[in-house]
Amino acid sequence: MAELKTRLQNDLTAAMKARETVTAGALRMALTAVTNEEVAGKQARELSDDEVVKVLSREAKKRKEAAEAFEGAGRAEKAELERQELAVLETYLPAQLDDAELASIVDKAVEAVAAQLGETPGPKQMGQVMKAVNAEVAGRAEGGRVAAAVKSRLTS
Numbered sequence: 001m002a003e004l005k006t007r008l009q010n011d012l013t014a015a016m017k018a019r020e021t022v023t024a025g026a027l028r029m030a031l032t033a034v035t036n037e038e039v040a041g042k043q044a045r046e047l048s049d050d051e052v053v054k055v056l057s058r059e060a061k062k063r064k065e066a067a068e069a070f071e072g073a074g075r076a077e078k079a080e081l082e083r084q085e086l087a088v089l090e091t092y093l094p095a096q097l098d099d100a101e102l103a104s105i106v107d108k109a110v111e112a113v114a115a116q117l118g119e120t121p122g123p124k125q126m127g128q129v130m131k132a133v134n135a136e137v138a139g140r141a142e143g144g145r146v147a148a149a150v151k152s153r154l155t156s
Contacts, residue, residue: 004052005034026085033059053093053139060089097141106149109133123154
């Protein structure tokens with residue numbers, strides 16, 4: 001079993017014993033998402049830690065979007081609950097890259113693609129650059145941030 005999944009299960013048990021309802025709820029939803037991912041497809045399989053991190057990233061994104069939607073609808077108490085659940089999930093995710101680190105990774109990827117093509121890549125080669133950047137970033141930055149950084153680098 002993946003270490004991260006085991007840690008999630010142990011932390012859920014501890015949160016339930018301590019009667020931490022927000023933490024227990026967030027971990028319960030995260031474990032449900034992991035289990036759903038394990039049984040999706042033609043046959044059940046066990047997820048690796050990297051795959052569990054991807055599922056947790058997806059769940060964190062859902063919490064962030066839900067908080068924004070609740071805030072926009074004037075339901076501050078529900079938005080706050082979503083933010084608290086997001087904070088719980090973020091403790092299990094790798095640290096996010098800051099803008100300078102992301103820009104550095106994008107620059108390296110652009111140079112690698114330029115060396116491969118023999119010319120400076122433009123907006124048409126965004127897919128190639130994105131592929132190289134995403135391999136390096138591996139869940140430490142949201143896809144939208146990565147795409148924006150690559151696009152601004154290629155158009156400048």
